[in-house]
Amino acid sequence: MYKIAIVGASTLLGKELKDALSESSLAASDVALFDEEEGLGQLDQVGDEVTFVQAITADAFEHVDFTFFCGTESLTRKFWREALRAGSTVLDLSGALDQEAGVLVRSPWVGEPDVAADLFTPAVVPAHPAALALALLMERLLQAAPVRDAAATVMLPASEFGRAAMDELHQQTVNLLSFQSIPRTTFDAQLAYNLLCGFGENARVNMNAMDSRIRRQYSALAGRRLPALAIQTISAPVFHGHGFSIFAELERPVDLSLLEDAFSGDHVDLVLEDTDSPSNLSATGQNDVLVRLKLEPGLRNANESARVWLWAASDNLRLYAQNAVECALDLRRLRPQGTVQ
Structure with missing residues (x-):
């Protein structure tokens, strides 16, 4: 039985992580919920236990x-070293620590890491769900053939930027339908019924920082095993779920059936029916990345080509929480055993 702390427990990600822990082999752990001032005193439930958010x-x-750490970057930077000094293993989901010396970006789902966490690792960053989904898909693509070139457009939902972003998208949608002025406090731009590659200069959320974070963490997961990937991030007018449009040129033509075989397995769900399409709605609540394959027809065979399109979708919060729990399970080997701590 472990003792677990969730800092930023009242955030969307904190609540998703709490649910993921309750469904895992860590469900019997003693879980303490912490947050900043606005979340204090909220009643919550972890498994069968009713608890509240503490200071x-x-x-x-x-x-x-x-x-x-599931809250703001500033909250993580304020307290993560205190957690380390107390002997706790730190897992950062806030995006604050992936450039700190010695901190590892991890996912047990992708390949074999070149450097495993050891007792001298200050903290672990469970990979951002967009970076993780891209790494999973590129790893499967490599099983079919070497990749010459690849590019991805990542569509981010409002929940990527927190509850205030979701509330503003909702209010923008309602106000536009009733021909009223729209709130712009979070985005400093109109996101409702719109696609954006950046927000206004007075926005409270930073699109460029999120773009850089996904690029860095994909590179960390990819190492020298996975292909380089050109990444463009777009903010989409949806509340939840990632969407991915990916193009890859392979070193040699491959048959569609070979690609389909490569994409079978854990954590990726290949959609085969022509009438179905991965979407942010169909991915909600799913632990897997949903993907649909399409070949650009070759000159001789429509079912064989070196040019491949992938359309994929995943539940951004659930994938993040599931990966974080898997990282904790992987790191149990570093925790002291027995009664001496």
């Missing part, structure tokens, strides 16, 4: 085995 005190991390 972070000087002894909050004492005897805590795993601390998940």
Whole structure:
């Protein structure tokens, strides 16, 4: 039985992580919920236990085995070293630590990491769900043939930027339908019924920072095993779920059936029916990345080509939480065993 702390427990990601822990082999753990001022005192339930969100005190991390940071980057930077000093294993989902020295970006689902976490690793960053989905898909593509070139457009939902972003998208949609002025506090731009590659200069969320974070973390997962990937991020007017449009040129033509075989397996769900399409709605609540394959017809055979299109979708919050739990399970080997801690 472990003791687990979730910092940023009242955020969308914090709540999803709590549910993922309750469904995992860590469900019997003692889970403490912490957050900043606006989340304090909220009643919540972890498994069968009713608890509440607490303030972070000087002894909050004492005897805590795993601390998940799910809140703002500033909250993580303020307390992560305190968690380390208390002997806790730190897992950062806030995006604050992936450029800190010695911190590893991880996913047990992608290949074999070149450098495994050890007792000297200060913290682990469970890979961002967009970077993880792209790495999973590129790894499967490599099983069919070497990749000469690849590019991806990633469509981000409002939930990627927190509850306030979702609320503003909702209010923008309602106000536009009633011909009223729209709120712009979060995006400083109209996101409803619109696609954006960046937000206004007074926006409270940073599209460029998110773009850079996904690029860095894909590169960290890819290492030297997976192909380089050109990535463009777009903010879509949806509340939940990632969408991916990916083009890849392979070193040699491959048959569609070979590609379909390569995309079978854990964490990726290949959609074969012509009438079905992966979408942010169909991916909701799914643990897998949904993907549809399409070949650009070759000169001699319509079912064989070196040019491949992938359309994919995933539940951004669920994929993030599931990967974070898997990282914690993978790191249990570093926790002291027995009664001495």
